[in-house]
Amino acid sequence: MNETAPQQARAEIDLAALRANVRELRARTAGAQLMAVVKSDAYGHGAVPCARAAQEAGATWLGTATPQEALALRAAGLGGRMLCWLWTPGGPWREAIEADVDVSVSGLWALREAAGAALAAGRPARVHLKADTGLGRAGCQPADWPELIAAALAAERAGTVRVTGLWSHFACADEPGHPSITAQLTAFRDMVEYAEKAGVEPEVRHIANSPAVLTLPDSHFDLVRTGIAMYGISPSAELGTSADLGLRPVMTLAAPVALVKHVPAGHGVSYGHHYTTPRATTLGLVPLGYADGVPRHASGRGPVLIGGVRRTVAGRVAMDQFVVDLDGDEPAPGTQAVLFGPGDRGEPSAEDWARAAGTIAYEIVTRIGGRVPRVHLGATPEGAAAGGALRTTGSAAR
Known part of the structure; x- marks a missing residue:
């Protein structure tokens, strides 16, 4: 990415x-x-x-x-x-x-x-x-x-x-x-x-x-x-990881951090206040939610890489966004939040999200919604000439 x-x-x-x-x-x-x-x-x-x-x-x-x-x-x-x-x-x-x-x-x-x-x-x-x-x-x-x-x-x-x-x-x-x-x-x-x-x-x-x-x-x-x-996804944990099988995950899902702000200790986060800040901290807002396929079942557990550090979803995943406790760090708005990918930079995998949501990795990649553009990298000239779009958005991506 x-x-x-x-x-x-x-x-x-x-x-x-x-x-x-x-x-x-x-x-x-x-x-x-x-x-x-x-x-x-x-x-x-x-x-x-x-x-x-x-x-x-x-x-x-x-x-x-x-x-x-x-x-x-x-x-x-x-x-x-x-x-x-x-x-x-x-x-x-x-x-x-x-x-x-x-x-x-x-x-x-x-x-x-x-x-x-x-x-x-x-x-x-x-x-x-x-x-x-x-x-x-x-x-x-x-x-x-x-x-x-x-x-x-x-x-x-x-x-x-x-x-x-x-x-x-x-x-x-x-x-x-x-x-x-x-x-x-x-x-x-x-x-x-x-x-x-x-x-x-x-x-x-x-x-x-x-x-x-x-x-x-x-x-x-x-x-x-x-x-x-x-x-590039392992069919099951019993068979080993993608790397064990000689496979490379094909999809990387990421979004820019939309907002970083300071909040005091005891501040409720997202619907239902299932997470409250244990100390004064910084929160980051990621503009992806369950309407985009981010599983609500991963609320409070889903992993994400921001600024080179693994974080966890804080509180409930909402329809269009979720929040991450940044532990006082202040990455600039626009910094990448990588939900999953091949792991080259320490980002989580689709299997990590599957474990967090109590499901299988098949569902994680398949459920990514139509408003998330697919950007296809590495198309051959022959494929592009035949009509393979490098970037598809919304219903055209489906």
Whole structure:
């Protein structure tokens, strides 16, 4: 982050770090292709610039949750293979098929909608059949798998569907040694074997998410899906820190200190006076709040670096701002307050904020609000020429 504080809060996104993370993750996959998961605006980092950077580093697939996310990437000029998996009845199946987006199918209703949309589009739907191997969310139960496979093969014969993938998702890959990991891998192999013996010829089989990429080489198959690790954040404390995993956090969140003032001992701070000054001191006002994604649950605990010193949020985080007890120090207004980043200057990490808020680092970066501009650093000339904005603000950043 630039040492000169910007005039407003912003999230700087280090695309060079993202590319390095993708290359590191690819090196762990023993030849499997890599899908860059850019759902939820690339976990809050900016989907279009991050997708381009990931492709530049060798990602051959992009992954989104909603079809709207996938179609927005296509509209921005992103090519390559793309999978979208979170469908509801009546969704934009035809638009996705026409945009060359592979779609996920967990049950017969979805297969029927995909096939019907394919007829309207005049081209087959590329479908990944999802198996519920134990997560209990989307996916077809093992007992229903034969019926779904038979229906998919019938749709292939009719020319409306091409089964391009078989896939599933881990429940506890971020907990090394959890018994569900082996059980899910076994179930996935069994369901893949059944499908292939029945005549399915998938291009890719995939189950590995970020923690599985890092710790479970037997799960890599033909394709791995990297989400949080691509952004330089450890999937869980049990797996180690970002540095332990050879990853660099991509987002730095900072704001200029808006006000520094002297207050006496016993002065209440912020709503509810959950913090009162134990002595005469100085208070610093930081113009970020829960409307910007700073978790209110981190009130009184959230860490922030100001003037080279780690501080803690004093009192409640408000909608647009929070206060820090500066212990008598007087940094000039405009001095950077760094909430989290890669740690080069001793600033906290997203994991530190997650611990303070009793949540996970995924939520910390993903929840950063739309009025915080994303400033993308390290875009290549090719990416910029393709339309990758170096600075995006508000709704354009989302």
